[in-house]
Amino acid sequence: MTTLTREEQPEVIDLDRVTIRFAGDSGDGMQITGTQFTRTSAVFGNDISTVPDIPAEIRAPQGSLPGVSAFQVSFSSYDIFTPGDVPDALVAMNPAALKVHLADLPKGGILVCNTDEFNESNLKKAGYTSNPLDDGSLSAYRVFPVPIGTMNSRALKDVDLTAPLKDRSKNMFALGLMFWMYSRPLETTIKFNEQYYGRRNPVVAEANIKSLKAGYNYGETTEVFAQHYHVPKAKLPAGLYRNITGNEATAMGFLTASKLADRPLYYGSYPITPASDILHALAAFKRFGVKTFQAEDEIAAIGTAIGASFGGLLGMTGTSGPGIALKSEAIGLAVSVELPLVIIDVQRSGPSTGIPTKTEQGDLLQCMFGRNSAAPVAIVAPATSSDCFYMAIEAWRIAIKYRTPVIFLSDLYLGVGSEPWLIPNYGDLEKMDANFATDPETFKRYARDPETLAPPWAIPGTPGLEHRVGGLEKQNITGNVNYEAENHDLMTKLRAEKIERIANDIPDLEVFGDEGGGELLVLGWGSTYGVNRTAVQRSRTAGLSVSQAHLRYLNPFPKNLGDVLSRFKKVLIPENNLGQLQLLVRGRYLVDAVGLHRVTGRPFTISEVEVKIREMLG
Amino acid sequence: MVTIDRNGSDNIQVLSRKDFVSDQEVRWCPGCGDYSILAQTQRVMPDLGIPRENIVFISGIGCSSRLPYYMNTYGFHSIHGRAPTIASGLKTARPELSVWVITGDGDALSIGGNHILHVIRRNVDLQIVLHNNEIYGLTKGQYSPTSPLSKVTYSSPMGSIDWPLRPLAVALGAEATFVARSLDIDPHHMVDMLGRAHEHRGASFVEIYQNCNIYNDGAFEEFTAKDVRADRMLFLKHGEPMIFGKAEDKGIRLNGLKPEVVELGKDGVTVKDILIHDETIEDPTIAFMLSRMDYPEYPVPVGVIRAVQRPTYNDLMDQQLAKAVETQGEGNLDELFRQGDTWQVEEE
Structure with a gap:
């Protein structure tokens, strides 16, 4: 040569x-x-x-x-x-x-x-x-x-x-x-x-x-x-960076949450693609005091997590769509006993076993409604791989403060995809307080905080607070088993109202583009963030009146969502499903939101969204 | 028993059975065997030497699973079949607690069959008390996984065609370290068994024959009735020959691999021919044999069938955590965040 x-x-x-x-x-x-x-x-x-x-x-x-x-x-x-x-x-x-x-x-x-x-x-x-x-x-x-x-x-x-x-x-x-x-x-x-x-x-x-x-x-x-x-260096905000996948960020975020709350993390899980990486990562955190339990099935996995939360640890479980289906009854139990719990769903293609190694956003409605009767839970959805870290902490903040199960709705694309992560200092992150009940004189298992409607978290080992909880309907305040009509009506409404009040405690939805409103809003959730942002950016460069908003809180929605929607003449919701957020938004706000639905097992391409934007503004 | 009062170390409080009775009205059918199990459970508590706040009863669904409501301890009435999972989570999260699983034949062996296998093989340090009434009571009388073949119930009008499980054999098959059986109408024996279950470090499995006087009345009567019990049941005692009968004149002898009932003094049989009960044998063969002995061919064995030592799951978990700290040092989040390749982006 x-x-x-x-x-x-x-x-x-x-x-x-x-x-x-x-x-x-x-x-x-x-x-x-x-x-x-x-x-x-x-x-x-x-x-x-x-x-x-x-x-x-x-x-x-x-x-x-x-x-x-x-x-x-x-x-x-x-x-x-x-x-x-x-x-x-x-x-x-x-x-x-x-x-x-x-x-x-x-x-x-x-x-x-x-x-x-x-x-x-x-x-x-x-x-x-x-x-x-x-x-x-x-x-x-x-x-x-x-x-x-x-x-x-x-x-x-x-x-x-x-x-x-x-x-x-x-x-x-x-x-x-x-x-x-x-x-x-x-x-x-x-x-x-x-x-x-x-x-x-x-x-x-x-x-x-x-x-x-x-x-x-x-x-x-x-x-x-x-x-x-x-390709020259990028101009990123100053600081120390590392590359991180969504699943790594998820595991580290949950570990960080446990340190911030000063309660050990407990993770019960059954192996499933693409969530197993989180189990592996957490199993390697033993020196941080993290307890992991590889259960015999999905139901046992959430059962151990509920048991751990009952005991005052941060009990969590993680899975993908089919596992959520199996955990439904236990999630309902956690709703009923009002214990903090976090459930990770790294979504993959379905239905049934589907395509385990391909991405999808098909579980939103399952997470919203997939339980018997009215069993509302909070749902957060990270927008990017590194956002998984922060939304994991958010999930626990909400779970602890409101004594509720929170579903952390990720997907395969976020989980295995990677991006640079501006490394935070642990000391800069906000602490949380488990705030266990300790006073036998005032303790009532179902007495609620007037602001959040959260009941106390009373853990075994606390003298004088011996009490029984369970999946049977209980009397308001006392928690005794109770089948009375008016009490059940009240308890059902209290459980729903508690979740609704989380909206007072989460950031407003931000608009990228024209905050005052315009022709078209592209609304998304989860892993479509990057595609929507790029498509909107390009369309704006081409002179189109289009803006973007991205939901990281899916239940409850940010308080200003209705207001944001009302500022735009048209709303486009691209989803890797057949229109699940679209259904919720239309039902809740009576807005004629248009969907863009692709279920290919891959993320949208930028041009797919761009073409739809042009079509709607054409 | 004496325990330290919550208000101060020098204020000694003596707990009695009554301290474990909750303020809830007991709602089982009058005459149900569960009343006796509840009473003996409350009776044994003061003797355990554990502060009341460190005791937790966890149940699934079914008549038996109402029991935690009536115990003045911490309690969790969960969902059908899943009590072992919640108990496993609680015990591994908080190993200092005394955690009891209350379950029934349908709860443990049908819908919760998978969990019962795994909680036993892991040897999580729990007490599992299975109320076996060989019927679904709460749902009003369908055959259960322990109902005998041909049992006529509302869901089996021509007789059940399901072959029944033997709970103790299932436990042994799942590598149980502690297996015992008792009966609702023998309070002293039951108290003894519950105490032994608590003493054992590991998953203790206790089957209790419990009469459902509404849907399956008299299911165990032909061998548990007072006048025939001595002749039709075998009360096992560690280190003693397996002798039974009102006159203590019958025993179990091994004939090859098969047990046989022999009469002492007949055909030259002496006490030396009788099998000696040893709970502590590692090999489960004899325990398995006992778990399958049934009336009328044999007397029905009750007592501690097996009690062997094996590390508990919760101890092993804690040891791994301690070892990780010992070998790698306590975790530091800022170090963890900065692991691997990092790069600095400077201010413009």
């Missing part, structure tokens, strides 16, 4: 945002590759947003279409809210990856293909009758065929590993190549390999680092690439 002279060095082009998708076989290490690219870009100072695309099958046959795993990362020199609609560059480690992801790559996009895997057998598995690298079908793209496997094994010829193990480093070669293409430093990934494999398996660390450097050097020294790119 010839080395280029100085004059022939590839041109460096400044870009303000790039989106790359790494796609390969599920055994090819695409998630690690994507994560490493993300860490490097984050440490470099770009704003980032990521989303993995993991196959539903754990080990689908090698080279097959269902076995394709992908990771998309978007990095930029400005504040970004989504991992990008479409990639600028696609790295396809085999024909199946190309087949699955090519449709998303715009014409003119960069396509790096690992030619070693484009053999007859793999082409056939991917359903190609001829090799797309040779038959001209990729002529609309900037194709870079690279024999990644071959180059990688050459680079590792002196490393003491078997050929198959050497081959596993080829993702690092691809990563190195992309680092060169986008002018990224190698240090973060080198450090990761040293720390992660260094002690246990130094030969693997050595192989990975060699592969990484070989990929980078390949980019630098070959004539294949005439250009490479540079």
Whole structure:
């Protein structure tokens, strides 16, 4: 290979945002590759947003279409809210990856293909009758065929590993190549390999680092690439940052809440995709005094959490949609006994088992109404991955103050997606008070705080407060079992009113855009925040009268929601469901809100929302 | 029993059964076996040496599950079948509490079957008291998972076609460390069993034969009636031969793997041939055999069938937390937040 002279060095082009998708076989290490690219870009100072695309099958046959795993990362020199609609560059480690992801790559996009895997057998598995690298079908793209496997094994010829193990480093070669293409430093990934494999398996660390450097050097020294790119640092608010996934932020937020309340955290959970990461994270927090209980089923999981809350700990459970269905009766019990409790729902595609590894917003109405009789609970919904941290603390603030179950409504996209997190100082966060009842003279289990309507939290071990609670209707004030008509009517209304009063205690809904009102308001909740924000931003730049508001509190709604809605002529509610918030808003405020409904297992693309905005203002 | 009064250490308060009677009116049918179980439960409490505020009764749904309302302790009447889960959560959250699960044959073995298996195998330090009346009483007379085959009820007018479970065998199959049985009409025996259940560290499982005089009257009478009890029941005592009968003239002998009833003095049988009861054998074979012995082929065994030691779930959980602090130090949130790669964005 010839080395280029100085004059022939590839041109460096400044870009303000790039989106790359790494796609390969599920055994090819695409998630690690994507994560490493993300860490490097984050440490470099770009704003980032990521989303993995993991196959539903754990080990689908090698080279097959269902076995394709992908990771998309978007990095930029400005504040970004989504991992990008479409990639600028696609790295396809085999024909199946190309087949699955090519449709998303715009014409003119960069396509790096690992030619070693484009053999007859793999082409056939991917359903190609001829090799797309040779038959001209990729002529609309900037194709870079690279024999990644071959180059990688050459680079590792002196490393003491078997050929198959050497081959596993080829993702690092691809990563190195992309680092060169986008002018990224190698240090973060080198450090990761040293720390992660260094002690246990130094030969693997050595192989990975060699592969990484070989990929980078390949980019630098070959004539294949005439250009490479540079994305300057983003201008984020000053402070210390780290990259964080929604599930990590969720686990840390709940841990932080327990420290702020000075009560140990108790997490009862049954493994379920995509909520298990939270169980794993909390199980690793034992030195913080966190107790985790892997239960025999979803019902037992919430049962243990209710038991822990009865005992004065911060009892919580976490699951996904099917688990919420199983927990319904127990949530109703917690409503009836009025104990603090937090239930995490990391939503996934349904109904039933659905598509466990794909995202959806289908559980809002289940969380609102999915219990027998009137059993209102508070619902909070984080808007971004890092917002999960703050809404987790909010969930406990509300649960403790109002002695109520609170559902923390996240979704797969938020849970596994990542973004930079401005690291807070623990000391700056507001403390909470469990405020246990202790006085036997004044104690009545169902006497209520006049402002919040919250009853006392009286925990076993407190002398003189011995009492019985349960799921039977109880008499107002005393808590004795009571079946009288007027009492039941009163208790039903008190339970509902208590939840409604939380609205006095949460921030007003903010409007991004024209606070005084305008033609169109795009209203959303949960993970659509980034897409809606970007679509609204772009439309405003194009001169349209459109604003955005995003609900992080779904029950009760912020007090000013009705007022905000009334300031706009039209309201659009994009949701990854068939119109659940739309139904609530229309029913509650008699506003003719229009829905945009996509249930693809993926987040909206920005352009889907933009097109709808234009259509409504056209 | 003597306990420290809540108002000061030098003010000694003696608790009696009455201190454990709540102000709620008991609403079981007159003549129900549950009255006796409630009375013996209240009677045993003062002897446990635990302040009243540290005792918690948790139940599911059913007639038996009303019991916590009548105990002047902390209590939680939960949802059908789920009491073991709430009790597991409470006990692991607050191991210093004495936590009792009150359940019935339908609550524990039908709708709550899964939880009963898992709470027992985990060996959470709880007392589980199963009121077995072999019927659904609260829902007015349907066959339960312990009702005998062919039982005629409102939901089985031609006789039940469900094969019944044996609660003690289920517990043993779930790796129980403590298994006992008692009966509503023998208060002294029941007090003894409840005390033993409390003494045991781990999940203690006690089945109590309880007569439902409305929907299943006399279900156990043919062997529990006073005049026949001695001949038809086997009162197990640790370290003693399994002898029964009014004249203490009958015993259980092992014939290979099968128990057989023999008469002492007949065919050369002496007390040396009789199986000695040992609660503490790790191997559950004999305990399982006892759990399946039924009248009329055998006398019905009552007493502590098995009591072996194994670490409790709540102790193991606390040990892990302590070890984590010991090896990694107490957690610091600011350090946790800053773990991994971080980067500083400077003021413009």
